Every structure is written in C-alpha cells, then in structure tokens.
Amino acid sequence: MTNGLAGAPFRVGTGVDVHAYAAAGSDRLLMLGCLEWPGERGTEGHSDGDVAAHAACNALLSAGALGDLGSVFGTDRPEMAGASGVQMLQHVRSLLTGAEWQIGNVAVQLVGQRPRVGPRRQEMEAAMSAALAGASVSVSAATSDGLGFTGRGEGLAAIATALVHRP
Template sequence: MTVLPRTGVGTDIHAWAPEGDPRPLWLGCLEWPGERGIAGHSDGDVAAHAACNALLSAAGLGDLGSVFGTDRPEMAGASGAEMLAHVAGMVQNAGFEIGNVAVQVVARRPRLGPRREEMAAAMSAALGGAPVSVSAATTDGLGFVGRDEGLVGLATALVAPVRA
C-alpha cells in the first residue's frame, strides 16, 4: 500500500480581553506591545493554536481541546510556542514529519504585514524548523471580526510519513 502525505485544517477563535485587562497580545508566537490581549485559558494565540489544530488533524491525533483542554489547570497561560513544540513532538512520535504549515489571521488588528516574516520565523522555530507561511485578511466590516470583537486563526498543514 502506498503511504501518501496527509493534510489537516485547523481553526481557533478568541474574543478580545475586556477593556483594561492587562493581558498582552500573543499572536504567531510574538508579543504585540500596545495591543489589547485575548480572553482565553492559555495565551490565546489564535495563529499558533490554529496551526496546532491543523497538525493534529493531519496526523490523526485529535484536536487542541483533546490535547490541551481547558480542564487542565497546568495549561493556564501556556504559550503558543510551547504548544506548537509539544504538537511537533506528537506528530514526530506518530511517525510523520511536518511538510509545511500555512496560517491566516482574520482580524481588523493588529496589522501583520510589518511582522509577517518575524511571525513565520517564530512559529517555524517552535516547530523545529518546519516551513511556516503567514497571511492576513479582514472581513470588510462583517461579523464579529468586523465589529472588532475578536479574531480568527485558520491553518492548513501537510505531514508526510517518515520512511523507515
């Protein structure tokens, strides 16, 4: 039987933290000084979390909630980079190597363009050097993103079986 590469899709959505909440914004494994943070159990990094979901999906290993559930107090405040590194290890232990991850952030802010390459490099480093690409989109004022109530991370991942 021929063993083919596998693809996965992942999403993550978070609301902005309440006004005045001192939580920092973490996005794409980077801190964004001066930006309002995200409400969430961990650091709320929608880009990293979507990438985790895509990798877990591609490798047939479940999803973010089954691995890092909010019922686990030790995951409170966990960083997206730590989560990506953990998932990369799971993918490798399942007999796959990461081909690439593509992440898109759908939000009105922050502007990703000036830090796009830095985001891709930080996420790649967390994944042990696997290629990561980052893109951004808005919703032209539609929906909860358009009303600036939160943001979305979408990702795809390609994993390939390791040849023995």
C-alpha cells in the first residue's frame, strides 16, 4: 500500500530526537553534529547520543517514507550499540539512494543551554554534510529560555527538517 505521495518528485520530512545528559562524573563524551565536544557533558543513549544526527536521520527517513530511527536502528539491535551519528547518517543516505531519493537539504535546530553551537556551527555542518555525501546541511540553536528539561540543563533536543527529491 502506498500513501499517495510515492510518485511525488519532492518530499519533506520532520524529525525529533532527545537525550538526557549522562550522570555527573560520567566519562561519556558529548557527540553533537558528528563532532566530539571535549569538556562538555555527554548524553545517554544506546548509540552515541548525537541528537543532531539522530534528528536528521529521523527527518530523512520520514521524507523518504522509510520508517524512523527506532525501526531502522532499534535498541533491540545489539550491533547498533555505540553507533556513531556519522554511521547512522551514512546508512540512512544509502537507504534513500536505494529507494531512488536524493537529499536536497537538511536543517537541524538544537535546543539546549549548552554547548554553545555558534563557534563550531560551520564545522558541524561540514561534518554532517560529509556523512551525507556532500548534501547541504544547516545547523541553528536555541536555548529555550530556561524552560523545560533542556532549559534546566537535563538534556539536549533537536528538531530537523529534510527535503528529498527524485534524481
């Protein structure tokens, strides 16, 4: 059964991901936007906890009507334990290619008090783009004005939008 959009030349998807920070004193590294963030508190997760990469994966999977993070990389798959955001983005790109979609662009908005994204924004965009074979990636950030779990510094969230098209 198709959803009526299978033949559409363009599709848009939205993705969200959330991870709690690791316990204080944990040696877990923060992975964000396919980069290591030395000196920042890491996030918990079955994989590397990279909310930016995971939200981008969810958006791309949604755009391609290929499922979601849980159906593709579920926690019931031990081989995915510790998987990097780079590996996950590369796998999603291969799924899209197999379904005859090309990535138009991905936009990711991070929500959290830390880390400060601005100084490494271009580096994050380049790293995520490289994982997606050169697809255009933009990254922005918001603090949530101290509200909610991200505002209280309990974790990070990311929202992403992706556009895919037929070659």
